[in-house]
Amino acid sequence: MNGQPGVSVAVTDRGFSYGDGLFETLRFDAGRPLLLERHLQRLQHGLERLLIPADGLLDLLRDELAMLCRPHPGGLLKILVTRGEGGRGYWGKVDRGPTRVVQRFASPDYPRQWFEQGVELFPCQTRLGLNPRLAGIKHLNRLEQILARSEWQDQYPEGVVCDLEGYVVEGTMSNLFMVKNGALYTPKLDRCGVAGVVRAVIIDSANKAGIDCHETRIRQDQLAQADALFMTNTGFGVLPVKRLGEQNYPSHPYTAMAREWLEEARRCEC
Structure with missing residues (x-):
């Protein structure tokens, strides 16, 4: 201190x-x-x-x-x-x-099968308020995330949270990426949510690799039509998603590619 x-x-x-x-x-x-x-x-x-x-x-x-x-x-x-x-x-x-x-x-201990088989996400009912003044930054007011995380026990490693208008924003402690038709999409965080450091690495690396990566509003029905989903945060890095609600998602090469981008960034940046 x-x-x-x-x-x-x-x-x-x-x-x-x-x-x-x-x-x-x-x-x-x-x-x-x-x-x-x-x-x-x-x-x-x-x-x-x-x-x-x-x-x-x-x-x-x-x-x-x-x-x-x-x-x-x-x-x-x-x-x-x-x-x-x-x-x-x-x-x-x-x-x-x-x-x-x-x-x-100490380092968190995540099960290997999460990374090999993917995880199932919980669809949270808690909604994030809209406040552009605080959007993106990691301020200490985390009550919305605490309420969202209290909706389930340990059977889900993470949940997905939407804003008051029903747009998908993020996980309770992570960012979300959607794969669709060869492009990456991640929720735009100009009104709420936390702009994660790993999220920024993936966006920058995708652009350098010539893969379209869009920051945009994403509706819940668009997630159901995605080719794949993965989550990112500092603790677990890149985590594939196998199921959200009634929708199953297959593994996708972009998930492994995102993990490689993160490892490369960690090696090159201090």
């Missing part, structure tokens, strides 16, 4: 009081944070959107992340940045800030 060992945050911290902040989750391997600059760029974008001053913050985080993961072979890192400690009220006046927290976790 702010460069020192710690386990608690002040009750006056605006992240605790109001969810006034952002977070990032990233993998590290062999003592090296993966896709670090992409994560920090998204964090910087979110800080600017929330008007949280960040002079010198990213350099401090680079040093602290390197120190935290250096003695360990691999796992997950989580960054939290809040506006800082302040008094009562919504006005963003702080006594000192921002507050930064870096945590290390």
Whole structure:
């Protein structure tokens, strides 16, 4: 916490009081944070959107992340940045800030059959509100995702969430890609949702490979007509989908290709 060992945050911290902040989750391997600059760029974008001053913050985080993961072979890192400690009220006046927290976790253990056979997704009833001011960034207000995830137990690894108008947006903790007629489609995240770092890698890599990749509104009935689906996030990377609702989906070469794109990006970027 702010460069020192710690386990608690002040009750006056605006992240605790109001969810006034952002977070990032990233993998590290062999003592090296993966896709670090992409994560920090998204964090910087979110800080600017929330008007949280960040002079010198990213350099401090680079040093602290390197120190935290250096003695360990691999796992997950989580960054939290809040506006800082302040008094009562919504006005963003702080006594000192921002507050930064870096945590290390063991690598998640995902079943091999998820990647070999695909997963079944749960169709969530919870809807995401529309707020372009917050769309795309990974802010600390995750109540919609918590409510969506509470709709099922452990029989599904992930669910699909729509917005108030019924358009497909994302998973509760991941982004969605649809394959149709040789092209990739992913929901447009200009009104709600989180623009994932792995999602950005797939979009960039598809464009470089000459594969059409469209960010667009996707209706639920369009998902039923897709040739294939896959999900992306930092933890599991690229995960094929075998079933959503009553629709089954076959394996597709683009899923394996997306996994290769991600591995290449992780090798080349720090």
